[in-house]
Amino acid sequence: MNLLVQNTLQLICMLLACANTLATPLNTNRVRNIPEKLTQSNIDMIRLAKRDSIVNTMNPKIKPCDDFYKFACGKWARANPASTIEHLTTGLFEEMSQLLDRKVEKLLTNDPDFNYTAIDNKVKDFFVSCVNLVKLKDKYKQKLIDMIAEFGEMPALSGDKWNAEKFDWLVTIARIAHKYGKDILLGMDIMADYKDNSVNRVYIGQADLPLESRAMYLDDATAVYRESYKRKLRKELIKYLGIDAQLATKTANEIVDFEVKLAYGLVDDTLGQSLDDLSKLTTVEVMQAKYSPVIDIKKLVNITLGEVITEPLYEYAEQYQQNLMKNILTTPKEVVANYIFYTLVSDYMLDIDKPALKQKKTCIDKTKSYFAKNVDNMVYRKYSTRKTEQDVEYMWKELKESFKSTLLSDKLSWIAEPTRQYALEKLQALRLEINSYMDHNFTEEFGALVTNKDDYLANVLALLELDTKRTFAKLHEPPKPIEAGEILSYTPANILIENVIKVPVSILQPYLLWNEIYPTAVKFGTLGALVGHELIHAFDDTGRRFDKYGNSRDWWDEKSTEIFLNRTACFSNQYSKYKYGDQFLPKSVSQSENIADNGGMRLAYHAYMRWYEDAVRANVDVSTEQLPNFPYNYKQLFFISFAQIWCNDAHPEVKKLQTSTDQHVPGEFRVIGPLSNYDEFAHEFHCAVGAQMNRENKCEIY
Known part of the structure; x- marks a missing residue:
């Protein structure tokens, strides 16, 4: 997503960047990367569970060419309704957050198997002070x-x-x-x-x-x-x-x-x-x-x-x-x-009269808010998934190489050659980081902080004073990486002025998006599409205004810019015709999120097909790309996996809120919009030209 990190001035600071574009030979061990401790029976069970998870979310009664969102996500809302104050919206990211919260709670309430640092203990004290608020009633x-x-x-x-x-x-x-x-x-x-x-x-x-x-x-x-x-x-x-x-x-x-x-x-x-x-x-x-x-x-x-x-x-x-x-x-x-x-x-008006479980949930949220980096680091140290990281790093190289080939192709001949050459330089400069904060000096940042298990407000104010002093000290220091707190713990994000994409630890949790023995189609269809989305942000209507060093500079020639803006207008017209609830989506000049959704999905599919073809050439067994007793092929599995990222439900009272405050369109249109613009999708599901999922006038930039 084009996650624009907003500081107190709502400045656009977070966007996509570019990376090393050197071709990487296929690592057949990494492609399969099956943990040695798993028996074949374990592997079969996990793959069957994944198949069931996918199938139980789908509604095969809906024709995929009529509405692919309802086809892929038709049973989501019934199983995961957004019907209460606690669940005003449901979806993948909410599910991921709940899983993470369970791990965070265990760490904050004293995990006997975890090696707590002095700073970790201050984080725990803060959490306890929040839970103990009832004593200060x-x-x-x-x-x-x-x-x-x-x-x-x-x-x-x-x-x-x-x-x-x-x-x-x-x-x-x-x-x-x-x-x-x-x-x-x-x-x-x-x-x-x-x-x-x-x-x-x-x-x-x-x-x-x-x-x-x-x-x-x-x-x-x-x-x-x-x-x-x-x-x-x-x-x-x-x-x-x-x-x-x-x-x-x-x-x-x-x-x-x-x-x-x-x-x-x-x-x-x-x-x-x-x-x-x-x-x-x-x-x-x-x-x-x-x-x-x-x-x-x-x-x-x-x-x-x-x-x-x-x-x-x-x-x-x-x-x-x-x-x-x-x-x-x-x-x-x-x-x-x-x-x-x-x-x-x-900000400090916390409902002390909440039931204990709700109070604990509030306190987990507050702790993550004030100590986002620390909590992410604790989770990483406890649940480190290096093998998954290696898979992500391999996938990232494939995404970059795929976008390089797109930039060099006749498909983008509408971009003048000098502009394309600089785009390649920007791509080569792009970096991807896992947000583990393993190199962060928490002692330097929080060593002076004094926490009290019995005084939540005093803890908050001490934190604010410390953070304010650090902020003012920046006047006399060189810039450091942007700190976006909890936002960077939630979703992959692009920091444009640093030219770096950051992937949070939360998204690497096993069995949701990622597992070493899932088909690679699932990996590229989910996390691959999300990271591809961030890559495209480097070249969307905002990202294209930043150079390879992360500085604001217009490096596009006039003619290419004119064509780019015309193609952007196509997205604006397309999405403003979609109706959500009882109203049309607002028409917007800015189309950064829709450009990234469309380009990111295409990029992930292209990268997956590169992987598949390389695997076949290397005589790697690709039969495991087919899930057991799943009636769709590996290409169709990619598109179904992509669609199910955006399965969601929203309380009726939230729908207007979503369209008024979120630059992203609702989930169903993050599926329908990009796939209806993509010929490869229409070909795989045999959609006739003019069907909802095979638009005649397709919008495309990358």
Whole structure:
């Protein structure tokens, strides 16, 4: 997926990259790589279980040429319904997350067979402090109120005693950002210059809002979520801050209405704007002149960072700052103050009254959130799967070699030769990494952290202070790899400004996507397609704007760009005609995810066929590519495996949320869209031209 890692400024930082393209001879041992300890009986049992898993998800009554998603995933929703608060969506990634959580829970609750480090023990202490929150039930409200008092007074708490003259919204948010690194109303971060990733720069711009996207705040179709959000706020103000019901209702309404006004300045993701469109290298003095006296940029920067900045910095999403300036002038001070202080403590309003099992699940999530790298490293050390990694590395080389041959083929003759040659250089620079963090110095990062098993909030605040100090230290350091926390624990992702694809440990768990004795068709159809998706991101409508070093630079010639944009428009028209629930998918200029879905599937199939042909030439037994008593051949198995990555169910109330906040189309269209554009698929399933799964006017870039 084109997982755009969003920091506090929602900057696009994570995208695809390029790699070594040298041809690799077929390693026949690695191709089969059957563990010696397994008997043939064990192997047969595992392969039968995989066959049953695939078959039990399919609905063979549906003709594959009519709707391949329903054919491949027709029984998923019945077996895995999204019908409860705990299961609003179900799918492969949710299943993978649940499996991982069981392993994480065992490690966090003391695994006698695991060798814990001093930092691991701090992670465990944090988890225990979260589970022990119930012991603080009578004191927790006061702790939150004390946190607010550190930075001022909240009108909804102080009532008539609140003095508007003493309130300075900018100083308040700057002090909060300086101590805890939490961005409110305005975002500020320090990261690599996207045009020259050898230096760090300060970025100032739009802050994250809880409902995430502009559409969630402004579209009529999402009004129900805004009303639900107001009810949530009202409940939290009453339960966690002790505000009376009538005032809580008024305050919640005012906070959400203020956020709606702020949302008019948010970047519209459907417009496909680039970082060059949204970011401008400027100075504190220039921004000060532009926004003073309403937004005192100089004071904001000086208080937040604790020093005067003379180096150039980036302003991100100028329209947000302009909109903020207008709304600060027209919004009552008490509303702004209530918004700031609610936002300050909202992340820590944990439901202490939950049943023990639900509380434990919340605490696992919180621990993964604050210690994502540590938890991934612990899982890797406990469940290291080196043989699987070797398989992934081999598959990766095949994917790169396949894309190299695509770039050199007549199929892409529409790309001018100099542009194609640079694309090959970018491909050669691409790296793939398993996110094990085995080389990470956790002692350096967390050695100074003091944790307390009985004080969750103190632990969180200590973590935030430590992380904030590390962030500000970047001003005087060369750039380090982007840390995207839990996002990099969840799915393969491409960090464009580093030109690297990262694969999380969670996705290597056996028996879901991957097992050494599964048919290679299954491996390439699942993880191969996911990694291929990330590779294509290096050359999609965003990735093509970055060079082989990870710097933003337009290396495409004018004519090739024109053809590329015309082909991109084909995807925009295709996908906007798909209906999800009771509404059409929104039409978007940006098509990075759909380009990657289509190209990644094709690339994985091409790589698989290269593997198969090499195996036949090397006299490797390929009969095991056929699952026992499975009525579909090895090519069809690839496409079925690919489709079943996206089997899912979503609660009706979530469907509008998905289309408003997710740049990826819903799962069924991640199957129907790419496969209906692919002649090889139509050939294997004998789909007549014009059938839903064999479009006449196919969209294709790579």
